Amino acid sequence: MSRDEDVQPIALADGRSRAVIENIQPAVDGGRFAVKRVVGDEVVIEADCFADGHDMVACRLQWRRAGEPAWRSAAMQPLVNDRWRASFVVDSLGSWEYTVCAWVDPFQSWQHDFARRVDADDLRVAAVTGAALIEQAAQRAARHADAELLRAWSRELAQAAGDAALSTEALARIGSDSPRAAVANRYPDLRHAFTHPQVFPLTVERERARFSAWYEFFPRSASPDATRHGSFADCEAWLPYVKRMGFDVLYFPPIHPIGRARRKGRNNTLNAQPDDLGSPWAVGAAQGGHDAILGELGTLADFRRLVQRAAELDIDIALDIAFQCAPDHPWVAEHPQWFRKRSDGSIQYAENPPKKYQDIYPFDFESDDWRAMWEALAGVFEHWVAQGVRVFRVDNPHTKAYAFWEWVIVRVRALQPEVVFLSEAFTRPRVMHRLAKLGFSQSYTYFTWRNTKRELTTYFTELAQGPGREYFRPNAWPNTPDILPAALQYGGRPVFMARVTMAATLCANYGIYGPAYELLENRALRAGGEEYLDSEKFERRVWDRAREDSLAEFIAVLNRARRANPALQSDAGLRFLAIDNEQLLAYTKTSADGGNTVVCIVNLDPHHTQSGWVEIDLATFGMQPGQAYQLHDLISDAHYLWQDARNYVSLDPQRTPVHVMELRTRMKREHDFDYFL
């Protein structure tokens, strides 16, 4: 029987190894993929560790940076039902790994039994056993002083066991010497220890992977002069504006030469005029491909200077990596084997029959020359990393082979562990999760189309509490250049305020496509569609940032609230609140240490004032029934005094459709109340 053969050698090899380990958490697909954390995080690991019988089990968490020869370790502490826990802090970027080791501990078992013995003869017999175990610990002791201490204790206990004149109580005291037992427990007998064979990977990124605010912007529109194409120099002039709004990632659509062949005209028309700029996602022309820069934007030196200027403001310039080629991309001629051929010998353009996208050639990931193609694509990331780029938004990663992403992300991070990858995959759930597992730092979400209270509650509960919480970091966008959702087309300013508030507070990572967003752009190309009219994808736009109705200051307030409140800097700690109005959404976010809580209320109805009674679970925040507590609205700067679990809220969309309120449960001084009573 083959199972017999399968199992016997394993079991026989470990015959005397009695401890077992199950259900190590966190783990993504049993350790196939990495759990994600950021530098400085405390990584809490739990496992079920137990053995047969009644002997005492001990276990330790083992961890190291990947590649280190030795494990670091910490004793795990028992919870209930054979569950154990320990943690470690990840203090540097890159790949880490952990596992758990467990064993039946003879010395601890002896301690446990010795303390319970009452019969004098038994105690003497047990004391001799204990003396031998302590002597063994002395032999394992790494520090000379510990060895000496243990040898002395062992001798003392053995002599006491043989001293018939010594009282049972005195003997028991000598054997139950907690300080010396603690020393002995530093040197456990690991001969039969079992180390879990699965090593669990952990990716540690910089904090921006977990907490970031993105501003998407077309450099072509950066020029203040309506007649001139924007340049990187123009973009520099926008940096203070972006900084004032509080964004820390400034993301550009592709900056490469744009294909001439089959170029699209304004509003996605097929008959481009000579002066039409085309879509930046039609990457490549005679001037170059994915490592070149569109001439109108400037030179590589200009780009590097922009990246440097942004860095001085703690802003990352994010590039858009769209792995596809315009027909005149140099690679099409140089490496025709990287593309599929049609039966007529022409190169297969992108299509989804009957739709055709003849200006785009997708790569063929089943190409026989895939190794060289992977190298070339990895080279694109490496080229831009060399220019100082640390954040990449990847266009449609779900149309490229998964194995490639797993390989290339590891490779780029080995070069530069600060790199953050955002997966732009608006597709099926399993596919989006797979990309996150493969290593993307952040992922676009369905938030863009989640509008009702039920939709939002279900979706964000799943994101915060589902298995994806260990690897899928949502990045919520209320709009993108491809998506002007119906709600924004018809809801007016209140919807723009509500949607960006939800993105910024439900998600630690969020972004907007501006200035279309803060300038309330809501004109669609076609009714029923989601394409912008006069989209910047196909033409330059001139934006009047000084408009009075701009949401720039509102967004700046939101981003300040995010920076001031740790609760808003992580996706954990989200909890929806009961509120008796289907048009009102209420939720709290609480920081990991419990020290900071933000209460958000959103009026989902852009047309009418909505009011209701919101229920706060007092016990969650350590409050008593009847207790009063303060809420400080970070948008309006108003202060509210609430009492007990149910409190009244009312939101007029024509003023501000949201509350974003810091919860203060403990008043520092009595007169803190005076301020608003």
Add this chain to the structure above:
Amino acid sequence: MSRDEDVQPIALADGRSRAVIENIQPAVDGGRFAVKRVVGDEVVIEADCFADGHDMVACRLQWRRAGEPAWRSAAMQPLVNDRWRASFVVDSLGSWEYTVCAWVDPFQSWQHDFARRVDADDLRVAAVTGAALIEQAAQRAARHADAELLRAWSRELAQAAGDAALSTEALARIGSDSPRAAVANRYPDLRHAFTHPQVFPLTVERERARFSAWYEFFPRSASPDATRHGSFADCEAWLPYVKRMGFDVLYFPPIHPIGRARRKGRNNTLNAQPDDLGSPWAVGAAQGGHDAILGELGTLADFRRLVQRAAELDIDIALDIAFQCAPDHPWVAEHPQWFRKRSDGSIQYAENPPKKYQDIYPFDFESDDWRAMWEALAGVFEHWVAQGVRVFRVDNPHTKAYAFWEWVIVRVRALQPEVVFLSEAFTRPRVMHRLAKLGFSQSYTYFTWRNTKRELTTYFTELAQGPGREYFRPNAWPNTPDILPAALQYGGRPVFMARVTMAATLCANYGIYGPAYELLENRALRAGGEEYLDSEKFERRVWDRAREDSLAEFIAVLNRARRANPALQSDAGLRFLAIDNEQLLAYTKTSADGGNTVVCIVNLDPHHTQSGWVEIDLATFGMQPGQAYQLHDLISDAHYLWQDARNYVSLDPQRTPVHVMELRTRMKREHDFDYFL
């Protein structure tokens, strides 16, 4: 970076393999342990299978008996959200295994696109591509006739593509030839197929592993003559009684010579008298150990005859394997190295300080001679298997090394795959589950101490729906020789009826310790304890089976109901019903095919009539609001007509505290109603 090195070779090797497979279910601990089924079961397997992009993915389930060189396979069918499903039937006992294989299918992708093309030129170009794909399928075709058919289709399609006179519609028809496409799909292009590397184990047992009724009985008490020790010949005379009650496993406590040294007296006293029989669990004496038979019971030939007689009635004789030794067990002298030594050189008896069990020596699973010890213990099972035993109840398996059980169960099953193992571990949840994962067919449960509606509902919902459902088969016992629960001590006959009914209907496997149970034995050794007074563990008892108040006939009715209703033969399909009385427990069990449903109502209060309104979810059983349906009480033979979701029930504990009713939703003839209207 070591992660880099870890991942690159894997990814590179599979560069063009674009399909991925996740979350194959069922799986126990990611495939570390076997899923359990019985012969004849349809094993349904699901997995997430998908690829990048928009190409069509196909996948197949692969399975085989362990050790077979080739996989059998079946195409998986898509459900929703990239979930796929297929099944196979296990038609023989033993170890099986399965995995999933997925691939991007070029021919199906072509079919999908071809059917959507409208442009005539595109259609011609695509037809040429299709002809080439069909020709490739022809080359892979195993059957000559299929190859011929595909070659003809390929030629036809290629010619049609080149025929400018042919209409677009005609060309589309030739390419969209479903019958011939089905043939092509039998020979997919698997060059880039991905087979999940984990092979998932599956243990197939006989039906009795899933559905059994156990009767525990002390052979020492089998004699009808109060002055004589019972023998196997006496046990033969009990077989018709056991058969009439409907049990199919007759389980004996250990049948071996009983230790003389430190033998326990009646009622677990320390001063045994010369004529005291001792505890059967004190295994071994001068006459022999685990492979010997206590002289008073008879010879090996007597035992074999009893096993044979029982088999003729389709009753399994189950032996109790208690791996521990009395001090005079031959192994203690022959293999002292299999036991722990105390520091005074004596052998360590069982203890849990300050408690001592000096009549029992446990084995030391950390013995340096563990290999020989494992062989000897395996030999015990093998010896009794050679005598025809096919069911073992294992005493306290949780005090022996887990690795030993995994090894020995595989070994015994390789010898005789019919063997069923019951784990007698009343201990912590993780430990009980581990033993089940290691291969035990059935497991004792906490049912013995679950009394209230909430306790019973929570526990049995977890057993039926939790992850354990794939490997943990509960076996519910209302009593054992070690446990006379408080409820039975004080509740009288109604509790005996209610508890055995719940065991027999909540669990497909259940057992009682008789005749103590059917004869309502409720005298405890000490108030507040669970030990029987005058326990058969330490003395013979004489039972008057003819007593008028015996529950034997009630139990016979219960077991007939179990045999007649497939719903009661599996632990799946359990659903608790709302009923507005805390003393009434209501639940349904439904067979896998939905064709059989049993409704059970239990009055948990032994003192008062309880009544309430029970709610049936009509939709679950395919019924309409307002519909009438029949319930046939299998205990009382009464028929009830219920209508709509809420119906009234009332149970008088002094009559029968339970309803066990077959639900009949579809009346065969109109006049089926007449009978009880």
